[in-house]
Amino acid sequence: MLLIYCPYCEEERSELEFRHGGDAHIARPTNMADITDEEFQDFFFLRDNPKGLIFERWRHIHGCGRFFNAARDTVSDKFVMSYKAGEPKPDLSGATPATEKPLTEKVGETHEATEGTAK
Amino acid sequence: MRKYSVFAVAREAMRGHKGWEAQWTSPEPRKEYDVIIVGGGGHGLGAAYYLAKEHGITNVAVIEKGWLGGGNTGRNTTIIRSNYLYDESMDIYEHSLKLWEGLSQDLNYNVMYSPRGVMMLSHNVHDKQSFQRHVHANRLYGIDNEWLTPQQAKDFVPVLDISASARYPINGAALQRRGGTARHDAVAWGYARAASDRGVHVIQNCEVKGIRRGPDGAVIGVETSKGYIGAKKVAVSASGHNSVILSMADVKLPLHSVPLQALVSEPMKPIFPCVVMSNSVHAYISQSDKGELVIGAGTDQYNSYSQTGGLQIITHTLDAICELFPMFRRVKMMRQWGGITDNTPDRSAIQGVTPVKNLFVNCGWGTGGFKATPGSAHLFAHLIAKGEPHKLASGLTLDRFRTGRLIDEAAAAAVAH
Missing domain, CATH: 3.50.50.60 (FAD/NAD(P)-binding domain)
Structure with a gap:
């Protein structure tokens, strides 16, 4: 079982309090009706599924209830860091092999971006 | 390739099993x-x-x-x-x-394919409707699958607890007799x-x-x-x-890759005639020919390539197994492992x-x-x-x-x- 640091509660809690929320930093297109099927597939279904460093969302569902992001190694399952929603994707390229590609997609106003400042 | 047969076994028995060749190069x-x-x-x-x-x-x-x-x-x-x-x-x-x-x-x-039957337990109205829908869809498609009452399920798997006071009461089951293990x-x-x-x-x-x-x-x-x-x-x-x-x-x-765990118990005498699955409480169980109970647990919620998994996942499954089959409560588990499954949406x-x-x-x-x-x-x-x-x-x-x-x-x- 993982021990997960919630950046809002500022403490490590057991995985039982959390729900995994899929990949982080995926921007929902702002013009959903206009995008092609390929673009929708890319946004909605296709994932890197990396062996190594992954950026993912967690929700502290049995705690503060808030979404946050974390960087974790998918081989050792060890967390590198967790950070509040809306904060930019940290540059961990020095710490881990450069398997991650830089985020090149056009970033719209994401749910995460607005939620980070919510009270 | 030398063919395997009862004669090959007899021949090798006569000469100290020295004639078996490597199975593949x-x-x-x-x-x-x-x-x-x-x-x-x-x-x-x-x-x-x-x-x-x-x-x-x-x-x-x-x-x-x-x-x-x-x-x-x-x-x-x-x-x-x-x-x-x-x-x-x-x-x-x-x-x-x-x-x-x-x-x-x-x-x-010999891949030991054993069509001993796969039974899927129904615990509530939703299960019953869903499984009966599967049964009908399968039969219309020419695939065997049948609906059993709780008593019929117990007749097939005598160790099943179908009492009304059970933690997970059973209101029926779907059985595919051609299903099984290998x-x-x-x-x-x-x-x-x-x-x-x-x-x-x-x-x-x-x-x-x-x-x-x-x-x-x-x-x-x-x-x-x-x-x-x-x-x-x-x-x-x-x-x-x-x-x-x-x-x-x-x-x-x-795809996302997540660990899925399984575990086996100590070997026991034959007690369990088929495969029983309970989707609602998440437990799969059968008994291998060696006598071990083979138990399947759930997946972890996060992406991982670690070929292991959280203890709470198998605990949850064993909780369910012990409720469905109270006689297994004191059985010791011998080995546990995880595999990495690639799941589509x-x-x-x-x-x-x-x-x-x-x-x-x-x-x-x-x-x-x-x-x-x-x-x-x-x-x-x-x-x-x-x-x-x-x-x-x-x-x-x-x-x-x-x-x-x-x-x-x-x-x-x-x-x-």
């Missing part, structure tokens, strides 16, 4: 093959066998990072069934089940032996490090830990690592061409790939040989995530299957 890789299959599990080895047997393509190599069947082929709970809801799923799993029925004879290798290692070994006999190279301890492509973008070979090997076609069937391999050719898949497999020429993929079998082994391998061989899917696998293509023609077994089963 371990050749050095050639410079080039017609087909390279990445992944030496049941699906990959089976595809190589059917390529040789049915399509006459014998210049084939199966490349495996570790040892044969050391991935998910050797890490599952060996359940075989075909009682899925949608036509596309029924097509491929029933095709597979029919191949299971004659597999030992076909391979001249010996997972034997499936990999049997396919490897039969394929090797037909000239297929089985290359173990050889990790694929890259996929080399020609000027037109088509695949021309793979970089491995044993050097570069050329190939006219490359077919990837690497279960949890499909995303990793395909990313070497810049193909992105709709609709929990149905993907088998088809990729955007890269001469690169084929067989992935997304998720938590239910073992039962599909012969069928998947057979249809994958057809895909590799002909360049287009067999009609039984025509719905499993990668482009369904673009067109929206999903095969939503996830919603139909409401559980990892």
